[in-house]
Amino acid sequence: xxxxxxxxxxxxxxxxxxxxxxxxxxxxxxxxxxxxxxxxxxxxxxxxxxxxxxxxxxxxxxxxxxxxxxxxxxxxxxxxxxxxxxxxxxxxxxxxxxxxxxxxxxxxxxxxxxxxxxxxxxxxxxxxxxxxxxxxxxxxxxxxxxxxxxxxxxxxxxxxxxxxxxxxxxxxxxxxxxxxxxxxxxxxxxxxxxxxxxxxxxxxxxxxxxxxxxxxxxxxxxxxxxxxxxxxxxxxxxxxxxxxxxxxxxxxxxxxxxxxxxxxxxxxxxxxxxxxxxxxxxxxxxxxxxxxxxxxxxx
Amino acid sequence: xxxxxxxxxxxxxxxxxxxxxxxxxxxxxxxxxxxxxxxxxxxxxxxxxxxxxxxxxxxxxxxxxxxxxxxxxxxxxxxxxxxxxxxxxxxxxxxxxxxxxxxxxxxxxxxxxxxxxxxxxxxxxxxxxxxxxxxxxxxxxxxxxxxxxxxxxxxxxxxxxxxxxxxxxxxxxxxxxxxxxxxxxxxxxxxxxxxxxxxxxxxxxxxxxxxxxxxxxxxxxxxxxxxxxxxxxxxxxxxxxxxxxxxxxxxxxxxxxxxxxxxxxxxxxxxxxxxxxxxxxxxxxxxxxxxxxxxxxxxxxxxxxxxxxxxxxxxxxxxxxxxxxxxxxxxxxxxxxxxx
Numbered sequence: 001x002x003x004x005x006x007x008x009x010x011x012x013x014x015x016x017x018x019x020x021x022x023x024x025x026x027x028x029x030x031x032x033x034x035x036x037x038x039x040x041x042x043x044x045x046x047x048x049x050x051x052x053x054x055x056x057x058x059x060x061x062x063x064x065x066x067x068x069x070x071x072x073x074x075x076x077x078x079x080x081x082x083x084x085x086x087x088x089x090x091x092x093x094x095x096x097x098x099x100x101x102x103x104x105x106x107x108x109x110x111x112x113x114x115x116x117x118x119x120x121x122x123x124x125x126x127x128x129x130x131x132x133x134x135x136x137x138x139x140x141x142x143x144x145x146x147x148x149x150x151x152x153x154x155x156x157x158x159x160x161x162x163x164x165x166x167x168x169x170x171x172x173x174x175x176x177x178x179x180x181x182x183x184x185x186x187x188x189x190x191x192x193x194x195x196x197x198x199x200x201x202x203x204x205x206x207x208x209x210x211x212x213x214x215x216x217x218x219x220x221x222x223x224x225x226x227x228x229x230x231x232x233x234x235x236x237x238x239x240x241x242x243x244x245x246x247x248x249x250x251x252x253x254x255x256x257x258x259x260x261x262x263x264x265x266x267x268x269x270x271x272x273x274x275x276x277x278x279x280x281x282x283x284x285x286x287x288x289x290x291x292x293x294x295x296x297x298x299x
Numbered sequence: 300x301x302x303x304x305x306x307x308x309x310x311x312x313x314x315x316x317x318x319x320x321x322x323x324x325x326x327x328x329x330x331x332x333x334x335x336x337x338x339x340x341x342x343x344x345x346x347x348x349x350x351x352x353x354x355x356x357x358x359x360x361x362x363x364x365x366x367x368x369x370x371x372x373x374x375x376x377x378x379x380x381x382x383x384x385x386x387x388x389x390x391x392x393x394x395x396x397x398x399x400x401x402x403x404x405x406x407x408x409x410x411x412x413x414x415x416x417x418x419x420x421x422x423x424x425x426x427x428x429x430x431x432x433x434x435x436x437x438x439x440x441x442x443x444x445x446x447x448x449x450x451x452x453x454x455x456x457x458x459x460x461x462x463x464x465x466x467x468x469x470x471x472x473x474x475x476x477x478x479x480x481x482x483x484x485x486x487x488x489x490x491x492x493x494x495x496x497x498x499x500x501x502x503x504x505x506x507x508x509x510x511x512x513x514x515x516x517x518x519x520x521x522x523x524x525x526x527x528x529x530x531x532x533x534x535x536x537x538x539x540x541x542x543x544x545x546x547x548x549x550x551x552x553x554x555x556x557x558x559x560x561x562x563x564x565x566x567x568x569x570x571x572x573x574x575x576x577x578x579x580x581x582x583x584x585x586x587x588x589x590x591x592x593x594x595x596x597x598x599x600x601x602x603x604x605x606x607x608x609x610x611x612x613x614x615x616x617x618x619x620x621x622x623x624x625x626x627x628x629x630x631x632x633x634x635x636x637x638x639x
Contacts, residue, residue: 192404194358196418196467197390206417210408 024287033283036276043092044099051089055245058084072265079265082257090245091269097246098277101158101231105165106224112166113173113223114209114216120174121181122204132178138171143230144237151239158241161234165227173219180212214291221285225278232274247274305474305507306332306355306394309369313347313354313531315362320580324350324363326531329605332475337501337508339522339539341515341554345575347531348511349399352477356396357385373474392422392471399479401464405452411460412438412448415467422471437466440503442496458489462496469504477509482517494521515558519543524611527551530576530586532602537612547614547622549591552629569632585616592634593618593625 025031043050053059059067059080070080078087120131147164154160184190185208193207209216228247234240235248236255247270254266313325325347332338342348354365355377370377372393377385398404405414415437416430423430435445441462452460461481468476481497482490494517501508512518518525519539526536527550535548546552553571573590585591585598595617603615618625628634 188398188400188403189406191358192398192464193406195356195390195396195398197386197392197421199386207406211406
């Protein structure tokens with residue numbers, strides 16, 4: 001019996017994945033987006049094995065000369081920095097950090113946003129008032145000063161950067177999901193569920209949540225994209241983690257070196273990666289947007 | 300009569316506090332439902348039918364103030380019961396609902412069978428397989444193929460969804476099933492099929508049914524006893540035959556006129572002029588006063604109390620003793636026109 005239920009659960013998960021795969025691949029743009037995200041994920045997972053060199057090692061070329069500020073070549077596919085670091089290796093290891101920050105802060109922020117939105121929208125009244133005014137206060141918070149204060153208080157650590165991003169970006173998803181919850185809780189089937197004796201908890205998480213899910217996934221993708229951009233700008237301003245390297249951090253190093261006008265390859269690689277990842281995420285979320293709003297669908 | 304009483308409702312009122320003043324959505328309603336009977340509640344839109352049953356099932360918003368001197372279900376006092384117990388022990392297992400516009404009452408993201416299983420498992424500790432067997436059984440009772448339970452609601456037609464909701468209401472053998480406008484929004488053929496189905500089900504189960512509708516034809520066909528609601532009050536209640544053979548309240552007389560009769564072909568229908576009362580504010584007059592062709596002086600001074608004419612025949616009208624005369628006058632169109 002137990003084995004059978006577990007088997008069923010696997011079948012259900014498979015069916016769910018297939019469903020989502022179909023949603024994403026039904027649209028050429030989002031299929032391309034998915035492809036890039038998968039590539040980035042593979043790179044992030046296997047980063048230490050893919051990277052040919054230590055990102056903090058000064059490189060010498062085959063003739064034994066110090067490889068400072070080399071443009072892309074066979075030996076250094078993305079060129080080197082003024083200190084002779086291999087940019088290709090840096091980029092690959094930075095992918096790991098960036099994706100980690102993106103998925104963790106994107107995930108946590110959608111978790112907070114969804115719950116606050118659902119509870120606020122479902123209960124309404126005083127609970128709604130308190131939660132939404134709190135959200136309003138966060139709306140008034142400018143991001144960069146906020147992160148500067150937080151980092152200078154606690155230090156340049158990855159955890160605090162994630163915390164700062166999470167604290168800021170959940171607000172939009174909370175508001176949107178609250179609005180959707182309010183519209184769904186007035187539908188007839190919610191009243192029917194109440195008449196069946198369902199508890200509030202069950203109504204929120206079993207009956208309303210699945211109905212806001214497409215919107216929720218859309219905002220999850222947005223949140224990840226925003227986290228990546230936000231981390232990049234924070235790193236660029238020098239508020240990144242000094243220990244790990246990220247795409248934004250690479251740009252910050254370039255800025256510090258003062259070689260911006262000379263080393264075009266140095267800013268090309270991380271910038272293109274940021275643009276690619278964020279665009280891919282937006283394209284994938286676009287497929288979910290079509291599910292949430294069928295009017296966007298091409299007939 | 301020694302029939303067992305399933306539901307007893309005594310002096311139930313529902314009031315909303317609004318900016319324009321209190322709204323008396325339901326006003327001093329008293330009725331009983333006995334074992335294995337269909338009690339019909341008829342009345343026009345906005346007369347408080349749905350509010351009445353929603354108050355019984357505690358589905359009204361918090362702003363509604365419900366008062367009653369007695370609400371008992373199978374001898375159990377429902378008023379003193381905390382919400383949590385009410386939800387777990389009474390709702391669905393002892394009193395279930397086929398909601399108004401049952402067509403939209405299925406969650407679009409879940410398979411139909413799953414939703415019935417959920418309802419069963421929420422109240423009974425049985426395995427999913429056993430619950431699914433029960434669903435198959437129920438689908439058979441309402442005339443749906445058992446393999447349809449793995450379909451989504453959008454794959455069902457309106458009549459099928461309605462039958463699925465009826466199946467769901469039967470799931471736990473509740474003593475009382477409330478059907479709120481079970482045939483509204485369906486075409487006449489489907490309506491007829493649903494009604495036939497409900498009649499068949501009645502012969503198979505022992506549940507009592509409260510049938511709420513604005514359709515006099517439906518209620519006449521289905522009910523053992525009928526209550527007629529107007530402006531939040533039960534104006535008249537009587538066994539079905541008595542209500543149509545010897546109606547006593549002017550509103551019932553008017554309602555009867557407004558529906559075509561098979562026997563008197565070609566007869567012109569007479570409608571009741573005017574519109575339903577707003578129910579806002581305190582008032583001491585009869586709520587039907589404005590539209591009543593038989594109003595007397597006392598009607599504007601006081602709301603008539605319930606008068607018992609026979610064991611199960613009750614009416615709220617000062618002139619109920621003149622009923623035979625009123626019946627004759629009411630069949631004349633001029634009577635109704637002259638009142639306004």
